[in-house]
Structures are given as C-alpha cells and as structure tokens.
Amino acid sequence: xxxxxxxxxxxxxxxxxxxEAGHLEEYEVPNGVGGSVLDALVWIRAHVDPSLAxxxxxxxxxxxxxxxxxxxxxxxxxxxxxxxxxxxxxxPLPGKxxxxxxxxxxxxxxEHLSHLSIDK
Numbered sequence: 001x002x003x004x005x006x007x008x009x010x011x012x013x014x015x016x017x018x019x020e021a022g023h024l025e026e027y028e029v030p031n032g033v034g035g036s037v038l039d040a041l042v043w044i045r046a047h048v049d050p051s052l053a054x055x056x057x058x059x060x061x062x063x064x065x066x067x068x069x070x071x072x073x074x075x076x077x078x079x080x081x082x083x084x085x086x087x088x089x090x091x092p093l094p095g096k097x098x099x100x101x102x103x104x105x106x107x108x109x110x111e112h113l114s115h116l117s118i119d120k
Contacts, residue, residue, distance in 0.1 A: 007031040010087035011040055011054065017100045019092070025049075026087070037090060038067050038078035041102070053101035054078075067092060069102050 016022035016032045027048055029040040050056040056067040058079060067078040070091040076091070096104035 009038070009040055009083040009085075011044070011083075012087055012089045013041075013044075013089040013102065014089075015052075015101050017098065019098055026091070029083070031083070035082050036079055037069075037071060037076075037081045037083055037088065040083050041078060041090070053099070053103045054104045055106070066106065070094060 004010045009031055010026055010028055012024045012026045015025050027044050029043050038056055045052050057064045068075060069078050070093060070113050072089055073082050077094065090102065092098050093104045098104055
C-alpha cells in the first residue's frame with residue numbers, strides 16, 4: 001500500500017426508530033481514529049453525521065456497559081470491540097425497546113416509573 005492510500009474501516013449501522021423500518025447506512029472511518037467500534041461511532045458523530053444516536057458513558061473500559069450493541073450479530077461492548085478489516089454491522093440490542101439508531105431502553109422493566117404505585 002502506498003503512502004497516499006489511507007486504510008479505512010467500514011461500519012454498517014442500523015438507523016431509525018423502528019427495527020423493521022430501519023435501514024443500514026455505511027460509513028467509512030479512517031483507521032487512525034482509534035481501535036474500537038466506539039471510537040469509530042464517536043468519530044462518525046463528530047465528523048460525518050451528528051444525528052447518529054449512540055449511548056456511552058466511559059469511566060473505564062467494560063465498566064458502565066452503556067455502549068452494548070449488536071456487532072456482526074453478537075452482543076458486545078463497542079468500547080472493547082476492535083474495528084476489523086472487513087465491514088462490520090452495528091445494530092441496537094435485541095429484545096430491548098428501541099429509542100433510535102443504536103440507543104435502546106436500558107432500564108430493567110420493573111424499574112420503570114409506570115410500574116410503581118404511590119398508593120402503598
């Protein structure tokens with residue numbers, strides 16, 4: 001590879017507010033951005049598409065678990081999953097209520113305020 005050719009990572013991200021009506025959008029991210037899928041998602045928001053919805057709250061790798069998504073069909077942390085040479089597909093967590101793009105409801109069902117009664 002010559003010095004003028006820049007390697008890129010490709011992420012296909014499921015976008016939308018409904019899983020069935022969602023669509024895949026492909027983004028190219030320069031490999032020099034960082035090594036994790038989360039680094040690539042943050043770069044996409046900052047440089048290409050600020051409308052991309054993604055949740056994270058990093059204090060230390062693998063501590064908060066807020067960046068958990070589906071990567072190539074497997075549940076994984078975006079912060080610890082390395083970007084690969086082949087295009088990667090990133091989607092919201094299955095079995096959770098979708099808010100938008102990669103953001104799902106992370107509150108356990110019994111902790112929703114709608115389930116609480118103040119009449120006790």
